Amino acid sequence: MEIVVGTKRWSSWSLRPWLALKRTGAPFTETVVELRQADNRSEAAIRAAGSPSGQVPFLKDQGLTVWDSLAICERLAERFPQARLWPADAASRAVARSAACEMHAGFASLRGECPMDLPLRTQASVSEATQKDIRRIVDLWLGLRASYGAGGPFLFGGWSIADAFYTPVATRFRSYGVQLADYGDREGEAARYAEALLATPEFLAWEAAA
Numbered sequence: 001m002e003i004v005v006g007t008k009r010w011s012s013w014s015l016r017p018w019l020a021l022k023r024t025g026a027p028f029t030e031t032v033v034e035l036r037q038a039d040n041r042s043e044a045a046i047r048a049a050g051s052p053s054g055q056v057p058f059l060k061d062q063g064l065t066v067w068d069s070l071a072i073c074e075r076l077a078e079r080f081p082q083a084r085l086w087p088a089d090a091a092s093r094a095v096a097r098s099a100a101c102e103m104h105a106g107f108a109s110l111r112g113e114c115p116m117d118l119p120l121r122t123q124a125s126v127s128e129a130t131q132k133d134i135r136r137i138v139d140l141w142l143g144l145r146a147s148y149g150a151g152g153p154f155l156f157g158g159w160s161i162a163d164a165f166y167t168p169v170a171t172r173f174r175s176y177g178v179q180l181a182d183y184g185d186r187e188g189e190a191a192r193y194a195e196a197l198l199a200t201p202e203f204l205a206w207e208a209a210a
């Protein structure tokens with residue numbers, strides 16, 4: 001199995017399935033394509049590595065190429081059921097998929113204004129639209145932690161693909177100095193969750209290689 005990812009400092013989409021793949025415990029090789037190269041060289045390199053979409057990440061597995069972060073996570077969840085990449089309970093799983101999909105398809109303002117840049121530390125003043133995204137994320141995190149999080153520090157207690165999808169968000173909050181207390185996190189629960197995401201051995205391994 002091989003996963004092709006973009007520059008680890010920046011590639012938030014690559015980080016998500018890479019975390020899920022690490023969680024499976026399966027052996028894999030990894031190819032890193034350097035993003036942001038001049039003269040469209042990144043896209044050429046991504047295509048040369050075998051990406052159908054011209055983007056990273058993608059997974060090569062059993063003669064199959066699977067692309068797009070969410071599709072790769074779903075593939076891994078099916079291939080490695082013992083890794084429990086989604087919550088075991090069907091109702092919780094449906095909600096976890098909703099949370100992951102909301103991230104995958106949304107929060108465009110936060111993503112555009114505060115791109116993932118792992119070593120960056122700054123105090124940003126963000127637009128109304130990004131503030132709205134952050135408020136929604138805090139509300140989502142608090143609601144999921146309260147309803148499903150009793151069994152552990154993550155959204156559904158144990159770690160799941162939903163947490164993979166919000167790990168790059170936690171890095172953005174850290175990089176851009178976002179104080180979650182200003183966005184409805186009155187008791188610090190969302191901030192604690194963000195800290196838990198950034199303290200997993202899998203995330204720390206990615207960050208150390210960035």
Ligand SMILES: N[C@@H](CCC(=O)N[C@@H](CS)C(=O)NCC(=O)O)C(=O)O
Binds near residue numbers: 013046054055056
């Ligand atoms: N929807 C895709 C988005 C993938 C994406 O936007 N990847 C970026 C890097 S994070 C990319 O490949 N950009 C091409 C480039 O920089 O040349 C996914 O979820 O995997």
